[in-house]
Amino acid sequence: MDSLFEYRNCPSCGQNSFEVLFESNMKPDDFNVLFDYSMEEHDSQESVEGYLVPGKEWGRHVKCKNCQLIYMNPMEKVSKTNEYYSKAKNTHAPTIRKSYLRTAESQVSLIQKYANGTNLLDIGCAQGFFLFGASKAGYTTKGIEIAQDAAAYAIREFGLDIEAKPFEELQFAENYFDVVTLWQVLEHVPYPLMMLKAVHRILKPGGLLVVSTPNIETIPAKILRKRWWDIKRLHINQFTTRTLTDILQNTGFKNISSTSYRGFVSLSILLTMMLKYLGVYEQLKALFNPDYVLGRILNKIMLVYSSKLNHCVVLGFK
Numbered sequence: 442m443d444s445l446f447e448y449r450n451c452p453s454c455g456q457n458s459f460e461v462l463f464e465s466n467m468k469p470d471d472f473n474v475l476f477d478y479s480m481e482e483h484d485s486q487e488s489v490e491g492y493l494v495p496g497k498e499w500g501r502h503v504k505c506k507n508c509q510l511i512y513m514n515p516m517e518k519v520s521k522t523n524e525y526y527s528k529a530k531n532t533h534a535p536t537i538r539k540s541y542l543r544t545a546e547s548q549v550s551l552i553q554k555y556a557n558g559t560n561l562l563d564i565g566c567a568q569g570f571f572l573f574g575a576s577k578a579g580y581t582t583k584g585i586e587i588a589q590d591a592a593a594y595a596i597r598e599f600g601l602d603i604e605a606k607p608f609e610e611l612q613f614a615e616n617y618f619d620v621v622t623l624w625q626v627l628e629h630v631p632y633p634l635m636m637l638k639a640v641h642r643i644l645k646p647g648g649l650l651v652v653s654t655p656n657i658e659t660i661p662a663k664i665l666r667k668r669w670w671d672i673k674r675l676h677i678n679q680f681t682t683r684t685l686t687d688i689l690q691n692t693g694f695k696n697i698s699s700t701s702y703r704g705f706v707s708l709s710i711l712l713t714m715m716l717k718y719l720g721v722y723e724q725l726k727a728l729f730n731p732d733y734v735l736g737r738i739l740n741k742i743m744l745v746y747s748s749k750l751n752h753c754v755v756l757g758f759k
């Protein structure tokens with residue numbers, strides 16, 4: 442059993458003193474399955490079947506007594522989760538494309554307000570929607586994406602420059618980038634302080650870092666606790682605006698502040714998410730899933746929301 446897990450000190454302050462918030466709900470056998478429901482393969486070319494699944498499995502969550510960061514401890518072995526990410530399927534990309542491209546426009550506007558140069562790196566760039574928006578706005582972009590399928594999509598659809606490898610395996614020159622972005626990535630990273638230190642090194646002096654993660658201090662998270670949709674097996678760090686600010690501070694970033702952007706979601710995706718969360722998706726999926734007629738129509742209706750509803754967004758400078 443122990444060979445499946447890795448214990449961590451607090452991934453932000455490095456101390457090893459914590460209280461247990463809640464225990465894991467996974468049985469020993471669950472950990473032997475590499476691919477869980479949320480990313481399983483399926484036939485459809487355009488589908489959200491395996492996408493946006495609320496967390497039904499989670500590991501033990503603890504809270505650091507020193508800095509209050511909430512993190513999973515133990516977590517699953519890095520080699521195993523990396524294999525999982527690398528093989529994750531990308532069949533939902535056509536469905537989410539329009540809303541993610543619109544979200545990218547407001548993320549790019551945010552960057553434009555603070556960045557001093559145009560050499561930009563996006564770590565965990567997924568299908569490249571944000572990078573495509575940034576390149577249209579005149580940025581010289583580079584992306585890193587461990588999921589082979591999503592990286593191939595970004596290259597094929599948008600002609601982007603993507604490295605389909607883990608960040609740790611790549612070498613970048615010191616003081617090279619003007620901007621580094623981490624959109625919904627740090628909650629997945631086993632040793633986020635180490636990653637942020639490497640990011641700090643490759644940023645130019647005065648360079649901008651933007652990090653966004655789910656926020657465990659939002660009202661839904663407080664009410665739903667371990668039933669909150671962002672408590673899930675692959676989310677091994679749970680930040681708040683304060684703990685995200687702290688980890689940037691611990692890394693050496695300066696002039697740190699919190700911000701937000703406008704996100705877009707189609708009505709069909711929103712309804713699909715709600716049905717999945719309520720556990721009635723299978724019975725009702727023909728109504729809202731964009732793979733079916735009504736869902737296809739609803740997928741054209743865009744709703745706007747503030748990232749504050751579910752995320753913390755923090756920026757800092759080298």
Ligand SMILES: [Zn+2]
Pocket residue numbers: 451452453454455456505506507508509510
């Ligand atoms: Zn800590």
